[in-house]
Amino acid sequence: MEKARISGLQLFLLMTGFLLGSRLIINPGTEAKADGWLAILISGTGGLLLITLYSLIVLLNPSRTLVEILRDRFGNAIGSVVAVFYIWYFIHLASLVFRDFGSFLVTTTYPRTPMEVIIALFALSIIYAANSGIEVMGRISEILVPFIPFLSTIIGASIVTTHDFTAFLPVLENGIKPVIKESLNLLTFPFGEAVVFLTIFPYLNNKRHLKKITTLSTLLVTVLFLYIFFRNIIILESHFLEQATFVPHLTSVLFPGINLEPLFDVIMIIGGGIKITCAIYAAVISLSQLTGAKDYRIFTSCIVAFSVILSLWIHENIFELFSWTGNVWAYYSIPFQVVIPFILLLFSLFKKDKLQDEE
Amino acid sequence: MIIMNYNMLSVLLAFIIMELYNLRRLISNKESIKVLITYVVITASSLVIGLLLAAGRRPASPAEWIQWIFKMIGVVK
Amino acid sequence: MFRRIKKYLGLDNQEKDNGAIYTDTDEPLPRNIDKVKERLNTIFSECSDYIQRDIVCGEDNGICILVAYIDGFVDKKVLNQDVIRPILDYFSCTDKLHRAKSVYQLIKRCIISSNEIEEAQSMRQAVYRIVSGDAVLFINGSRIALAVGVKAPQGRQVEEPDTEVSLRGSREGFVENLSTNMVLIRKRIKNPNLKFEMLQLGTQTNTDICICYIKGIANDEIIEEVRRRILKIRSDAILDTGYIEQYITDNQFTLFPLVGNSEKCDKLVSKLLEGRIAILCDGTPYVLTVPSLLVEAIQTADDYYDHAFFASFMRLLRLLALFISTLLPALYVALVSFHHTVIPFKLIITLAASRQGIPFSPFIEAVLMIMAFELLREAGVRMPRTVGQALSIVGAIVLGEASVAAGIASNLMVIIVAITAICSFITPPLIRVTMLVRFIFLIIANFFGFLGISLTAVVVLIHLCRLRSFGIPYMTPFSPLTMADLKDSLILVPIWAMITRPKALFQGDTQNRAGIKRQEAAKISEDK
DSSP: OOOOOBOHHHHHHHHHHHHHGGGGTSOTTOTTGGGHHHHHHHHHHHHHHHHHHHHHHHHHSTTOOHHHHHHHHHOHHHHHHHHHHHHHHHHHHHHHHHHHHHHHHHHTTOTTSOHHHHHHHHHHHHHHHHHTOHHHHHHHHHHHTTHHHHHHHHHHHHHOSSOOTTTTOSTTTTOSHHHHHHHHHHHHTTGGGGGGGGGTGGGBSOGGGHHHHHHHHHHHHHHHHHHHHHHHHHHHOHHHHHHOSSHHHHHHHTOSSSOOHHHHHHHHHHHHHHHHHHHHHHHHHHHHHHHTOSOTHHHHHHHHHHHHHHHHHSOSSHHHHHHHHHHTHHHHHHIIIIIHHHHHHHHHHHHHHHHHHHO | OOOOOHHHHHHHHHHHHHHHHHHHHHHHTTOOHHHHHHHHHHHHHHHHHHHHHHTTOOOOOHHHHHHHHHHHHTSOO | OHHHHHHHHTOOOSOOOOSSSOOOOOOBOOSSHHHHHHHHHHHTTTOTTEEEEEEEESGGGOEEEEEEEETTTBOHHHHIIIIIHHHHHHHHSGGGOOSSSOHHHHIIIIIOOOSOEEEEOBHHHHHHHHHTTOEEEEETTOSOEEEEOOBOOOSOOOOOOSSSOOSSSOOOBOOSOHHHHHHHHHHHOOOTTEEEEEEEEOTTTOEEEEEEEEBTTBOHHHHHHHHHHHHTOOOSOOOSHHHHHHHHOSOSSOSSOSSEEEOBHHHHHHHHHTTOEEEEETTOSOEEEESOOGGGGGOOHHHHHSOHHHHHHHHHHHHHHHHHHHHHHHHHHHHHHTOGGGSOHHHHHHHHHHHTTOOSOHHHHHHHHHHHHHHHHHHHHHSOGGGHHHHHHIIIIIIIIIHHHTTSSOHHHHHHHHHHHHHHTTSGGGHHHHHHHHHHHHHHHHHHHHHHHHHHHHHHHHHHHHOEETTEETTTTTTTTOGGGGGBTTSBOOGGGOOSOOGGGOOSSHHHHHHHHHHHHHHHHHHO
């Protein structure tokens, strides 16, 4: 484990950037149409519970990262196997985000640049970021993440001029089912993905504030999602919302007078970069702990290269990507995001009691 | 005749150079055999997949395996 | 044969070269004056500026004294008045001679009227004293020589530095003479806590280096680190603080200056009072300050003398200038070659019109113009000042007007390079950094447009966040965010509201004490 420590503010911003991540380019709550705000609220509540679960695990196993906790609680053999699955999950997550950004850039701003090259460029800066260590990642997020709410507020404030403010009515037009499905999607992407932070929470310098920080961050992200959702639906209206692929991008193009595409690219790079860096960092740290490497940095470039290749391999085209993330990702994630952490929490509680009894 | 995707190849080349450079550091650091094997396996697998992709022969991806498994279980239609 | 190999490998230590080349061996001084003379003559053979004078006096000519010094280095008048004449006068009346005391003690305590006397215990010390400008007295029968400080004042007068000009505040700049510089600092901080630690560096040059700090304000850990790094320097020559800078910097592979330098006394003193440590070097007016942070690039001495509102505005302007000077050409190239849609429609028409008939791509055009400007700037620095006017005419007319007329560059490009050039002069510490970073951005922009620019900007930012100057993160106070230190960053608060010292420069326990002391002092002064 690195000796570095990050401050509460740094963790808060890192986590906010992570959660906002690629949801900045893919509209939150699309499938529920006009009821997306309901889905966001439900998933925000669920996300709060999940993230509190993760912080409890870390608090019950102080100064241990994911692999160490898994090995402690499940025993060396089972723990290592589960850890391997987690590493795969983190790499998979990183490669999905890579692909999201690659497709986004290729379809919108850079139609003539090959996607491989765009993703590889991204990857190079991410290797540099991940190699700098958690402390530097915290410091970068301290400077960059505040730009996200700032810029999206500017974009929103300047395009909401003459539009239909009742676009999200009537409530529950299509029944509750799509809302539930969309909530599940939003819960697993992005809130549940915060399972990555099981490797980052231990670096917090003051553990007492952990629960407060995570709660605040989740709440802020939920509020921002609601804001983005209302902005989009007010401007575009619900039937247009489900037809467009990259909705937030579409709204930013509507900015009056000047084309804000590049500004939007900046927001996206910040969110996506932080998300990928966290996932890669988690994978690399876990892998180095699993194999007992002296320096985690030796794995960074090979893991990043692998996830870049994986991101190009994993889906044939953007439609397949979206249908997969819409239909399969939620079920695929549940074991990693809910089941194993929950078992881990039970084990931690149980074994802690046992330890205290022995004492 | 296989038509190669040259963008993909150049990206692969960049990564290979970086990883070979890294491998040197790995050896000079005297890391354990386990680390070395993991490193080589990951690098080799990404190289192989990358070459297949560059050649335009995309094998079935993990996403498809996962989807297939879920279909077998019956979670996803 | 074997001996030669041994010699080559440096194994042969037995062969001591006592001939023409003087090596630092710690030999004791011979008691006999003739032997001293012989030894000095071999050491200083072929040194035409070396002078030695015999004084033979006393009862039966029993006292022999050898005065050795470097010609021109010592003030001969003072040497005669304070050293040679008193000795001759004293011993000319033989009955005054105290037999109880040794001649050495007598000369040291009673005769020489110079105020600066030091003992040299060995040949090495004596030789060092001679070459650094003292007159050294060797007395027959004594194993200790006396070094008398009769150095003649050297070097130029204190004047206003050319490189750092300020509108308000002191005009005094440092000079080449170390002791003058020390006086300039001491004059402003009349406090015994201001410490000057002297040491010598450079096996050939024996340059005097001075570490200067205020005890109780500067962080002890950083002082120790500075000492450690300076003592680690193995070099045969230190000609400028620039040499030291390269040895003690934290990261060799960065463009950004991790060690600050200044020529202005008031600036340096304010840095010392903030808890920084200064490194002075004999022979150069540039004084190093560590730790040095990025935010110092947009701070000037004037800010603190002026009203806080104006100063804050100027700081924001300087930050803007920093961005413009690094990014503007790259943004232009990206806009023109990739992102036409972003440009407002009316502008794009004029832009297309002005670019009509230009054979080069925007990138080549930008590189040509920026290179021309950099060449002009370099020429302006190197050439004599009287020719400067001719150069500005060449720059303005030939490169500006004529290149457009000749169809090499577009009007807009000339404007952009001009703005970039103006902005790069606003933050002098980073002027060379922005020059190189600008080119990097330009190349990336040419290939990948805005995506490349924003990714590179992020990489530069990561790099900045990685850097540390003597353990202090380079981006403080922005990241890690130090609320208390933001008062002196982009927005400057009035000087009476700056109650605490920069927090970032402290890490140990001493910090709070110093800070609290200052707060208490402020309170007391308020009460009064």
